[in-house]
Structure formats: structure tokens, C-alpha cells
Amino acid sequence: MTALRALRRLAGSGLGFVLLAAAVGHAGQARAAPQTFNTALPVGKGDFLFRGQFLYQKANRDPSPADRDLEVFGGVGALGYGATGDLALFAVLPFLHKRLELTGPSGGRIARSTRGIGDAQAFARYTVFQRDLPGRNFRIAPFAGLKLATGDDDERDSFGRLPQPLQSGSGSWDPFGGVVATYQTLDYQIDAQISYKANTRANNFSFGDEFHFDASLQYRLWPRKLGSGVPGFLYGVLETNLVHQGRNRINGASDPNSGGTTLFLSPGIQYVTKRWILEGIVQVPVVQELNGTALKSDFILRVGFRVNF
Amino acid sequence: MTRILSRFALAALATAWFAAAALAAGPSYSLKVDGLACPFCAYGIEKKLTALPGVAGVETNLEAGTVTVTMKDGATLDEAAAKQAVKDAGFTLKGFKQLAAGGGK
Numbered sequence: 001m002t003a004l005r006a007l008r009r010l011a012g013s014g015l016g017f018v019l020l021a022a023a024v025g026h027a028g029q030a031r032a033a034p035q036t037f038n039t040a041l042p043v044g045k046g047d048f049l050f051r052g053q054f055l056y057q058k059a060n061r062d063p064s065p066a067d068r069d070l071e072v073f074g075g076v077g078a079l080g081y082g083a084t085g086d087l088a089l090f091a092v093l094p095f096l097h098k099r100l101e102l103t104g105p106s107g108g109r110i111a112r113s114t115r116g117i118g119d120a121q122a123f124a125r126y127t128v129f130q131r132d133l134p135g136r137n138f139r140i141a142p143f144a145g146l147k148l149a150t151g152d153d154d155e156r157d158s159f160g161r162l163p164q165p166l167q168s169g170s171g172s173w174d175p176f177g178g179v180v181a182t183y184q185t186l187d188y189q190i191d192a193q194i195s196y197k198a199n200t201r202a203n204n205f206s207f208g209d210e211f212h213f214d215a216s217l218q219y220r221l222w223p224r225k226l227g228s229g230v231p232g233f234l235y236g237v238l239e240t241n242l243v244h245q246g247r248n249r250i251n252g253a254s255d256p257n258s259g260g261t262t263l264f265l266s267p268g269i270q271y272v273t274k275r276w277i278l279e280g281i282v283q284v285p286v287v288q289e290l291n292g293t294a295l296k297s298d299f300i301l302r303v304g305f306r307v308n309f
Numbered sequence: 310m311t312r313i314l315s316r317f318a319l320a321a322l323a324t325a326w327f328a329a330a331a332l333a334a335g336p337s338y339s340l341k342v343d344g345l346a347c348p349f350c351a352y353g354i355e356k357k358l359t360a361l362p363g364v365a366g367v368e369t370n371l372e373a374g375t376v377t378v379t380m381k382d383g384a385t386l387d388e389a390a391a392k393q394a395v396k397d398a399g400f401t402l403k404g405f406k407q408l409a410a411g412g413g414k
Contacts, residue, residue, distance in 0.1 A: 042399025044353035085397050132344030132401035134374050184346045186372065226372035230351045274352040308352055 033182075034191045034216035035268055035281040035302060036239050040127065040139035040182035043082035051078040053304035061288075061296035064257075066102040068295050073097045074118075086127040090145070094118040098166050112159065116168035118151040123176070136185040143195075144177035153203060164205040165248075171202030178212070186226065189235075191216040201249070208246030208259040215240050218270060230274055237268035237281060247291060260290030262297070277306040334365060335380035341404030342395055345374050350400065357394035361386065377408070 033039035035053075043049055057072040074096035081089045099113040123145020131138045151169020155162050164170065178195025193214045199207040222234040241264040248258040268281025283300040290296060342354060351369040354376060358367045363384025368377045378386055388405045395402040 044357060044399055045397035047353055047356065085399050134343055136346055137344035186346050189347070228370050228372070230348050230369050230371050233348055272348050274348045277349065308349065
């Protein structure tokens with residue numbers, strides 16, 4: 001194998017899972033709501049919500065001799081619209097800067113990076129069950145959508161075309177769907193979601209299909225007692241994200257160093273007012289059962305805001 | 310002396326303004342809204358109710374789960390319209406009660 005081919009294999013192998021974790025596959029929605037996935041809380045008819053989230057991911061737990069060190073910086077914008085009281089439409093657009101350093105075949109350190117708009121997502125969510133009671137509500141809402149191939153999937157550097165996991169875009173159009181349930185009271189909120197994404201092929205490459213199970217608890221820390229009016233709420237947040245991804249396929253062959261299962265535990269904080277929300281969360285992998293030499297994640301930090309109008 | 314007179318005039322004007330506003334306000338209503346459980350929910354409900362014809366002001370009490378709607382002078386709030394506005398916001402109107410025929414807060 002030539003040195004260049006070896007470098008491409010080292011750079012690309014085993015990155016898919018960790019870069020998947022950095023993506024915001026779940027637009028979330030601008031309410032007191034989970035930060036790493038959706039909620040079933042409504043978007044008012046004719047109302048808009050905008051969410052901005054900035055993320056930083058670090059991954060350098062490398063079982064391979066390449067000593068890979070990956071950093072991802074990015075931002076994601078999500079816009080939600082209430083078509084009716086039950087039907088909400090969402091569009092999500094990420095911008096990511098990915099940088100990978102590794103030890104090449106000759107022993108020197110090499111850096112490869114990409115920067116640009118990633119693959120957009122469009123999806124719809126519909127409330128199929130709703131129960132409103134004094135000071136509390138419960139909802140169930142399935143959702144379905146498509147990841148669009150809007151990101152550049154042919155970025156190159158002096159070593160040639162960057163491996164697919166490092167590209168800004170996948171080149172593929174991938175359907176996804178799931179269901180989310182929310183139980184909210186004046187004191188706390190619980191959300192739970194399952195979802196599945198079928199990753200299709202582009203450039204003779206396909207990421208493994210993804211299964212997600214997410215859960216969130218938001219507990220009101222302040223004010224301890226409610227008075228009249230609408231005070232801002234400070235929530236303590238604890239989320240958990242279980243992600244399982246199948247193996248990637250390259251030219252029809254399964255990549256043994258890709259895919260696996262990760263469980264994140266994610267503590268955070270959120271301040272909610274009538275018009276805006278400020279929030280932050282850190283995702284810490286507590287279990288990582290990845291295949292072969294797939295690169296393991298250290299943490300993902302997300303800070304963001306939401307505003308309705 | 311001039312300063313005393315101008316302060317007196319200012320106070321008189323302010324009193325007259327508040328009195329006029331109070332007399333000009335229409336009826337007010339108390340709406341009981343089920344499902345209301347966070348600050349963000351309140352915005353959507355207030356926005357929908359404020360958009361109804363004749364509404365002068367809307368105030369939410371999150372703990373009580375109520376929304377007080379104050380109408381402009383001469384306007385009344387239709388219960389069906391209020392119910393639809395709350396439904397469009399994603400919640401459920403459970404109670405509708407007129408509080409005062411007029412006179413504001």
C-alpha cells in the first residue's frame with residue numbers, strides 16, 4: 001500500500017461514529033426542552049422559533065497507532081414553524097469546521113481539515129396525543145424527515161480527496177423518523193425519544209444506519225416558589241443519549257473499524273423566559289463500545305439560545 | 310416656587326391620565342388554561358390572545374394557570390374566539406369568566 005493510500009485509510013477509518021455524535025441530528029425546539037434532541041411541546045400556529053447552537057467536540061482516545069486527534073467546531077441554526085396547532089415544520093442547517101491530526105506512515109504529524117456548510121435537514125412533527133391538565137401536559141408526537149445533501153462532499157487537500165467522514169457533506173439523501181413524548185409540569189419536564197436514520201450511499205460510501213434513544217429531565221432550580229406573573233425559570237438538566245450505528249460501507253465492503261454503541265450522560269443548565277432561552281450542556285461518553293480502531297469521543301460541549309417570534 | 314408649581318402640574322396631569330385610562334378600559338376576563346407549565350408557553354398564548362380584535366392587554370399568571378385579558382373600551386371578548394386562540398397556541402381553554410364590566414385593573 002502506498003504511503004498516500006495508507007494515510008487516507010488512517011485518516012478516514014473509524015471517524016464516522018465520533019463525527020456523527022457532533023452532528024445535530026435533532027433540531028430540538030424552542031421551549032424548555034432537551035438540548036440534544038427534540039421535544040413534543042407545541043409550536044403555536046403561525047409562530048416561528050429559532051434556535052442557534054454552538055458546539056465543540058474533542059476526540060483523541062485512539063486505539064490505533066495513528067494517535068488521531070479530532071476537533072470539531074461548529075454552529076447549527078434551526079427554524080421551526082407552526083403550520084397548525086398540531087403540525088410543526090423544521091429546517092436545520094449546520095456549519096462545521098473539522099480538524100484531524102494524526103501520525104502518518106512516515107512517523108510525522110499531519111493535519112487535515114474541512115470547513116463549510118454541512119447537510120441540511122427538513123422534517124415535520126405531528127402531535128397525535130395531547131392531554132392538558134392544570135399546570136401540566138403530556139404529548140406524543142411522531143416525526144419524519146430527510147437529510148439533504150447540501151454540504152460539500154468533494155473537498156480536497158494536498159493529500160487528495162479527504163475521507164468521507166471528514167467531508168462537510170455526505171453526498172447522500174437520508175430519511176429519518178421517530179417519535180418523541182413529553183411530560184411537563186411547573187416543576188420539571190421529562191422527554192423521551194426514539195429515532196432511526198437510514199444512511200444511503202454516495203461516492204461509493206455509506207455511513208452505517210443509526211438508532212438513537214434519548215431521554216431528558218429538566219428540573220426547576222429557581223425560583224423555588226412561584227408568585228404571580230411569568231418569572232424566568234432556571235432549570236438543571238440531565239440528558240442521556242444512546243447511539244448505535246452500523247458499520248460504514250466502502251465500495252460495498254463493510255468497514256470493520258466503524259460503528260458501535262455509545263452512551264452519553266449529559267448534564268446541563270437552561271434559563272427560560274417568555275421570549276428567549278439560554279442554555280448549555282456537556283455530553284460525556286460513559287460507555288463506548290466501538291468496532292475495531294474507531295476513534296472514541298472525549299466530550300461534546302454545546303451552548304445555545306432559542307427565541308420565539 | 311416655580312419648581313413647586315411645575316411638580317404640582319405634573320402630578321395633576323399624571324392623575325388625570327391614569328383616571329382617563331381607567332375609565333376608558335373595557336371589560337376584563339379571566340381565562341383558565343390547562344397545559345400551561347413554562348414561561349415559553351405563556352408567550353404563544355399571549356400573542357394569540359393579543360391579536361384578537363379589541364384586546365388591550367394580556368397578563369399571565371403561570372402558577373394559577375390563568376390569563377387575564379383586558380379589552381378596549383366598548384369591546385367584548387368572544388369565548389369561542391378565545392378558545393380557538395388558546396388552541397392555536399397549543400393548549401386548552403378550561404374556564405372563561407368575565408371579571409369586570411369596565412374600569413380596567
